[in-house]
Amino acid sequence: MPVSAGQDPITVAVLHGGETPPGLERHAGDARLRFAADAGELAAVLPGSDVLLTWDFTSDAVKDVWEATDTDALRWVHTASAGVDRVAFPALLASGATLTNSRGVFDRPIAEFVLGAVIAFAKDTARSLTLQRERTWRHRETETVAGKVATVVGSGPIGRAVADLLGAVGMRVRLVGRRAADGVHAFDELPGLLPDTDHLVLAAPLTDATRGMLHAGTIALLPERARVVNVGRGALVVQDDLTDALATGRLAGAALDVFETEPLPATSPLWAMEHVLLSPHMSGDVVGWKDMLVELFADNLARFRDGRELRNVVDPERGYVSSSAGKV
Structure with a gap:
């Protein structure tokens, strides 16, 4: 109204x-x-x-x-x-x-941020920068992103923008939303999608259903080669469980822009992990x-x-803007 x-x-x-x-x-x-x-x-x-x-x-x-x-x-x-x-x-x-x-x-900026993180992992950019500072010449082989599987949780404009950019570089992208729709998997299908996921991207709104969605149980379903990119909300992840998985090598890496506590405490072990990319909640800030x-x-x-319709009206029951709300 x-x-x-x-x-x-x-x-x-x-x-x-x-x-x-x-x-x-x-x-x-x-x-x-x-x-x-x-x-x-x-x-x-x-x-x-x-x-x-x-x-x-x-x-x-x-x-x-x-x-x-x-x-x-x-x-x-x-x-x-x-x-x-x-x-x-x-x-x-x-x-x-x-x-x-x-x-x-924030749609396109966050999508570019996610693509940058995915490519940075594939091309071992963090290690190259470290070796550069050390003046060390060390040849390595890197990965290609083409053909890798990305599971993007969040089918709103941000998630769709992420899916478009990842698809443009040849990745196989599965989009996960609240319920199944054309080209979108339902949230309850997520466990079945995790075992062959190379990059799990969290771009979902924080709701009762998504809070703590990435925990020890769901992490166990991911392959060890998987990397997690969180550009949604810190509380989508049980941070201690993710930290443990990264510390033990259960996951290959993570790019985290949001955290349970912000700023991230200096005592967090995430700061010192070589295979973790941290940024201070800035993925959409261009x-x-x-x-x-x-x-x-x-x-x-x-x-x-x-007295006209407002843009981006939040559905009070869902906790986010539905596709039919907020007409321009």
Whole structure:
């Protein structure tokens, strides 16, 4: 259903975490902006606000202040991320406020990141850099990616973009979604797909069904040559189980962009593993990404003002944007 803003100027609360969204004032038109850096400030600006923009999508401030704050006026919550797990808590979902995300901004960048990780493993890039620093000439043979099997969990835009790029370099790609569809395997088929998987790519939203999906049991189904690439959410993986599998050689490697605890503690053994590629939750963050996030929100703000359908409406039962939601 369209969300109508009515006739009065729109009031937008912005949880920014210390960084103001670039150009937001210019794009906001006559909307009244109320900025909050943290939970304390958010509790002060949220009452009476029509809209909440969670620019700081790593913060739990919305959940922390929700129950003790007057949110009766709030009709729309937007998060500047593809994942909604920090804001899709039961009380917000039950409030009647429409929840939208930033789907579409990160698809291609994350797909390129995954392809880069797959090729880096195949061509032993990390070892080449180490030997270069050591001024050591050591000839080796590397792998080809053509013909290798990639199982991509997550059939939304990010997962499909990953599948397209991996397929373009000759990999055999299986896409796994919540349920079976044309060209998509159902999530409950995943155990049967793991034994011949060379690269397991996790690009699924974090839901009750996907939380902890990669654990000792599912890892045991993968061949020892398999590598794991996680660009979804850290909680998709039982990190201790994955760490143990990597330490013992049960898996050949992993490229991890997200973790159970972020930043990843300096005490984590993952830091020292030669066959592990670590990055600080940046797989979708390319030059200009913040501007794209603001432009997406601004477009939805105009839609909200006019009473038109919002883009990227999250299905409160599924916890992600369904294929039929969020019409442009």
